[in-house]
Amino acid sequence: MSLRRRDFLKLTAAGPVAFAAAATLPTSAHASPAPDNAFDDAYGVLVDTTFCIGCRKCEWGCNEANDVPRRARTEFDDKSVTTVHRRPDATAYTVVNQIAAPPETPQPVYAKVQCMHCNHPACASACIVGALRKQPEGPVTYDAWKCIGCRYCMVACPFQIPGYEYAKALQPRVMKCGFCAERIIKEGRKPACVENCPNEALTFGRRRELRSLAHQKAVASPGRYLDHLYGETEVGGTSWLYLTGVDFARADLPPLGSRPVPELTEKIQHGVFKNFVPPLALFGLLGLVMASQHSGENGGK
Amino acid sequence: MSPTFRRLAWGIVVLSALHAPALRAQKVQTEAEQRSHMEMMKLDCRQCHTCESPTTTTPCLMACPRLTVAQSSGKHVVSEAPESMVLDKLADQYQGVQFDHKLHAGMAEMNTSCSTCHHFCPPGKIPACVSCHSIEANEQNLRQPSLKGAYHRQCMNCHREWSHDTDCNVCHLPVGKYAQAHDKTDPTDIMGKAHPVVVAPKMKSYVTPYAKGPVVTFYHEEHIELFGLRCVDCHQKENCSYCHDLSKPQAQKKTMEQVHSLCSSCHQNAKCSKCHDTVERPAFSHASTGWSVGRFHSRLECRACHPTGKRISKVNRDCTSCHGGWNQSNFRHAVTGLQLDETHASAECADCHENRHYNLKPTCAGCHDDKRDFKAVPPGKYVTVSRKR
Incomplete structure (x- = not known):
């Protein structure tokens, strides 16, 4: 032959x-596939955007609680920045944006953006050194000591969340919301943004309870909410869930399938x-x- | 069966027989309570209770009846509430809020009334916010906001509607390390100042494009005083932003139907001439109906004589149609301005008032043949009657 x-x-x-x-x-x-509810007993946050008033108190709380460049409190009093579309970056783990809503909506609609803490995080899957990890308690955490700065995580994230300290010449880090992991797991407290939200648009709890709470709300006030709990099935489920009154497809909640990105x-x-x-x-x-x-x-x- | 056991069994039977009336009484009371709830608030049991037979000890109330119980029992009035209060249960970062309850309640009267904020009003004293909304978030019931969330949701809902502002210092002043960073409040800001008293107009005259009768005269006072309308019957959804929101787009032109809807909800099937005229009309006077309401009848509300709801029906003008029960022993004649003397006080009503027609001139001819007039020879003495209400 x-x-x-x-x-x-x-x-x-x-x-x-x-x-x-x-x-x-x-x-x-x-x-x-059916939503993966493996992390239903882990922590999550339900963002009820209908209660968000765009006050930026979550941004302030986040800034005080995390290792990011400290900003004066008065900076967060400026609400005009919410009208310009912003993204989380190396200096802010979370931002509040005003969302383009239908003209008949009486009040401006806001949405807080941060890491969604996916059940199957693409960033962690892409990370070749295991610097990013999904904790059993819910948070997707980052270990700067392991990170080699390849930034694959930034490419992999379907929500384009991780930022990078490009301005730092030495030991730059990938920067993203860590769900205040130490604070919620070790200290038994709520994440800083949740604690600071005056209107309680953010509810911290077990993901299972948050899902049922969201469905209760949507059933009780069908005019107020769309019948879609964002994050329940998206990319295989996320620890952060969004209940909205307007379609967020054009904002920071892109329409994504229910299959985990790294699948x-x-x-x-x-x-x-x-x-x-x-x-x-x-x-x-x-x-x-x-x-x-x-x-x-x-x-x- | 051993004797001891038998005695025990008998004891139980006797005891339970003794207790039976007490148990029954308790049950009756519960049923009465149920009835009063349902009649007062027109509610179905399941709107508040989760179990089949709730009692006072185990009421099995729903965690938050907000969505089902919107209306209160309607027994409370604003004046019984404090004029202002300080909300300072959460005053670690910010100063407590001086909340002008009277002002807000006054404005709520033009909107959805007390239930705008007091969304849960069981019969009795209105519960304080903190009695349901605990200071720490309720882990068992994530749906119920904590006190912080409850306050802010109530306040911000309206405040951001008209002020388009979500700054903390609109209501709070920062304390501690944040106090330094606080900007001085705007002196033109209306917050913390009493709202000027809104003077209800006595009469309003509208010029309409209706050619046959351009003038519509509306007596505002009349509708409140005479017809007993509440502010909210006409002024619906007139919240703060109705007057204060200067950034709202110009109101759209109303349709014919919308313009007339406020009047036509009571004045059903009325002709145009009911309201439209070429000149301003005088206020309603009962004398124009042919019956001038006197000292006593003017004190009555319209519905005391016209009880058939919104439509004003004709009333039988015969006094006995309402006052059939009067006779010489239970009617104090002095209220008419004439105090009868002893002789006449014992006479029957019909002796002077022929066929008990009290609106006609009384006659003396029933007893006296001398054709006397009751004015010239009064059957008692004239007294001054206090005209005070």
Whole structure:
């Protein structure tokens, strides 16, 4: 048997693809999987945007509680900045924006933006050194000591949350909301933004209870809320949930499917190396090909 | 069965028989309470209670009846509430708020009344906010805001509507380390100043585009005093922003229906000429109906004689149609200005008032043949009657 170089390349290329396809096929069979409620007993926050008055007290609380450049309290009194669309960055873990609402909406609508703390965080999946981790209590935390500054997490995040300290020449960090993890887990307190919200637009609690609370609210006041709890199924569920009165698709809550972002890549990558069977099979196959070629040459002589 | 056990069993039977009336009495009382709740507040049990048979000891009340119980029992008046109060239960970062209750209650009268804020008013004393909304958030009931959330939601809901401002120092002054950073408040700010008294107009005259009768004369005072309308019957949704929000867009032109809806809700099927005229009309006078209400009848509300609701119906002018129960022994004649002497006081009403027609001239001919006149020879003495109400 004579194997030409072209055929050999075809064969070697087809092998892993076939394995990858075999690994991913079962998942692509169900288009909308049931929401993953693995973190239902973990902490979460329900953002009721209908109660948000855009006062920026959450920003102030966040600024005081975290290791970010300290700002004067009076800076947060300036409400005009909410009309310009802002994003969380290396200096602010959370920002409040005014949302483009239908003209008949009597009051301006605001939405607080911060890390959603996904149940299946793409940032943590993309992180090659494990600096980002989903804690069993809910927060997605960051370990600056492990971080090598590759910024894959920033590319991976479906909400484009992580910021980076570009201005720092030495030891720049990835900057994102950490859900005040120490504060809520060790001290048993609420996150700083939740504690500071005067209108209690933010409710801190177990995700399961928050989900039921949100559904109760939506059923009780159908005129006030859209029948959509954002974050319940989006990207496989998030610890932060949003209850809204207007469509937020144009704002910072993009329409995302219910499949976790890292699902496909993790399936392929983990599938390729599962129990070391696929590599062994591939190299075994290659060995067979080589052996058959070798024996063919011998037989021809 | 052992004797001891038998005695015990009998004891239980006798005791429970003795207790039965007491148990029944308790049940009756509960039923009475249920009835009063339902009649006063027109509620279904399930709107407040979660279990089948609530009692005073285990009322199994819902955690927050806000969405189901909007109306109060209507027994409270603003004057019984304090004029102002200081909300200072959370005064660690900011000073307590001087809250002018009277002012806010006055404004709420033009809107959705007391229940705008007091959304849960069981019969009796109105509960303080803190009696439901605890200072620390209720972990068991995440739906119920803590006191901080409850206050802010109530206040900010309206305040941001007209002032478009969510600054803390609109109501609070910062304390402690934040006090230094606080800007001086705007001297033109109306907060903390008493609202000028809104003077209700006596009469308003409108010029309308209706050619046949451009002038509509509306007697405001009359509608309140005579017809007993409440402010909120006509002035609906007139909240702060109705007057104070200067940034709101110009009001859209109202349709014919919208313009007339306030009047037509009572004046149903009325002709145009009911209100429209070419000149200003005089105020309503009962004399124009052919019956001038005197000293006593003017004290009555319209509905005392015209009880059929919104439509004013004709009333039988015969006195006995209302005052059928009067006779010489229970009617104090002095209130008419004439105190009968002893002889006449014992006479029957019909002796002077023919067929008991009190609105006609009384006659003396029933007893006296001398054709005397009751004015010239009075059957008693004339007295001055106090005209005070």
